[in-house]
Amino acid sequence: MFSLSSISTRSLRFQLLAYSASALLFIGLLSMLAVKRYAYQTAQYTFDRPLANAALQILEDVLLDGDELSVDLPFSAFSGLADSPRDKVFYLVTTKQKAFVTGYQALLSEKTVISQIDAHPLQLEVAPHFFDLVFKQQHVRFALVGRVINTRKGPHQVYVLVGQTTEARTDWEQQLLSVASKLIFGVVFCTIIVIVILIAQVMKPLKSINRKISKRSNVDLTPIDVQGPEEVTHLVKTINSFMFQLDETLVNLKNFTSEAAHQLKTPVAGMRSQIELMLSRESSPQTAQWLMRLLEACGILERTIEQLLNHAMIKHRFRSVEPTNNNINQLVQSICRELAINALKRNIELSYQQHGQYQIKGDEFALTQMLSNLIENAIKYSPDNSVVEVEVARRGTKAIILIRDFGVGIKDEDKPHVFKRFYRTSGNRHSGTGLGMTIAADVARTYHARLILHDTVPQGLTVEIQFPYRKWKEIQ
Known part of the structure; x- marks a missing residue:
């Protein structure tokens, strides 16, 4: 993995692509999480509605036959669940006192069912309540509804549970998630391609600047001409300004070297001439020896000046001569x-x-x-x-x-x-x-x-x- 510091040392093209791709992947991840949540909620809503309708229809057909409750199960109650042929349906009709009326009596032995019935409030307008349960080693989604039936012995609270295994809704949720994921992946992929093309277009002026400078000799300091956006134009102006200043500096250095050569060599040459003249007229051996030493020192000084100027001239020519x-x-x-x-x-x-x-x-x-x-x-x-x-x-x-x-x-x-x-x-x-x-x-x-x-x-x-x-x- 790349850290921010390692990315910042790479090329500008790589940095733009890396940051853009990272942002797109982050947005894609958030979109996937949102789509997954949406697919789950949509699947629940789509399959919970026929489940609740079935429970309400059965609840409406619960009748009082003498002192006992009876149910004539309507066919239409389960017709809405027939769209999922692989799923199994479980139902139970019972009372507040857990008296079995019809359905799967084994549901009354489930603690979750008992707690849901006890916690379900009866209201004037019947509202379904949904919960999940593992029943007979299968994951089942239940809808619970209830109402009050008045009898001569007083009101009876009746509850209807209708459950359906979740295989069909899980498959539907996965299909919805798969289609959405492919769509998101396609959008992210196409966006990355567009970003790569745009980065290439944006980098063209910089590549043009680099190409023009790299093809120049080390003595060509004329301004470069590259058309581009405002930022590139500012960069070109800065480079041209720098090259203009560098050109002036090299010209000044060349002038200084030539002037220094003349100004330094002239007095030393004059000194050497005076010493040689004195040496030609001097008859004292000791004085002649001193003058010879002075003449030798002048020679060393001349050579040192010449070497210094040559060294400066060589460095200048490295930058100014093809x-x-x-x-x-x-x-x-x-x-x-x-x-x-x-x-x-x-x-x-x-x-x-x-x-x-x-x-x-x-x-x-x-x-x-x-x-x-x-x-x-x-x-x-x-x-x-x-x-x-x-x-x-x-x-x-x-x-x-x-x-x-x-x-x-x-x-x-x-x-x-x-x-x-x-x-x-x-x-x-x-x-x-x-x-x-x-x-x-x-x-x-x-x-x-x-x-x-x-x-x-x-x-x-x-x-x-x-x-x-x-x-x-x-x-x-």
């Missing part, structure tokens, strides 16, 4: 060519291998930043006269990129933390911003890829990027 198909092999080759000069300065061989051509859908700028940071880190932490290997291949259902260096590597305790912002491993003597691995992890996460860190044998670090099935396509 993904495109990128040949990952060509992208890796282009980055390797750009970084080869830095590698050659330290006599580091930058090796590239590929086993197949692969295409990945995403933002080229974001993918470039991820690969540049990882390859640049591999070069930076490699010793001179070593090798950095970059490999593009396929493993099972995954397209992978391996970036392998033979430097100092990363300790196992540091590996879970290197993707945090500004995290620097202990004992790291190389300058850096602590943002490169964070940017790489964000880009990989956005494109459902995994960044896995392995130890290179005999030493060093291997970064493995895994693109899962259906996130890449092989180029023939």
Whole structure:
């Protein structure tokens, strides 16, 4: 069974259908109870009336013959009961003193009959009284009437009981209940069908909104146009208003990023130029050493600003730029060519291998930043006269990129933390911003890829990027 809380978490269509069906079933149950009561009362009224008529006719034919009561049973008294041929009829004529006149004398031994006779008041206008009794192992419905007959010895109270077994009235009641139940079931079933159709019509505008939004790209923030009832129109206006505000926010963020890049880089570049000018004119070794440290700090500051702006730009482009198909092999080759000069300065061989051509859908700028940071880190932490290997291949259902260096590597305790912002491993003597691995992890996460860190044998670090099935396509 569903609770109200579980229903409220399901679809709106299911909720409307569940509440409507529950209300209909409750109304149907009440209708069934009412019909059952009505069928019972109708059956009682229909069969009690001929029973009472029979008793009254017999009572009218009770006569005083001398000092004794006699009855000439009329045929018409039982003709009205002949409509139920399967039922048996019992009757009794007696007095207040329980004197037997005619009929089934065994009825006088029933306590219920005696109590009903004693409790039955005689009135000017004869009114029948009905009661039920199990007589001779059968359920019998009795009608009791009585009147006063005046004799020379005084008034005599005479009572007539006429009973009939209830098989016919029970069958009639069941038939009436069956017909009414089928009618109620048919009405409830048809109503549910109508409700389902109406719910489908009501949900059409919402499905149209969902369909139009789901088909849009992540950069399409133009207003949607859906015609519908007043509530749907309000919802569409709210969605359009939200998308307008979001579009303005993204535009402002883009403007801020470009302005911040200019405003932050300009003074740092000016500071670097001044330091380089002072360094060219300074002859003191100690002062030159201080200026070199300042120049190095400027480089770190420039790199930090650049990384922060790139990170902000990547997040902005995730929401504002439509993904495109990128040949990952060509992208890796282009980055390797750009970084080869830095590698050659330290006599580091930058090796590239590929086993197949692969295409990945995403933002080229974001993918470039991820690969540049990882390859640049591999070069930076490699010793001179070593090798950095970059490999593009396929493993099972995954397209992978391996970036392998033979430097100092990363300790196992540091590996879970290197993707945090500004995290620097202990004992790291190389300058850096602590943002490169964070940017790489964000880009990989956005494109459902995994960044896995392995130890290179005999030493060093291997970064493995895994693109899962259906996130890449092989180029023939």
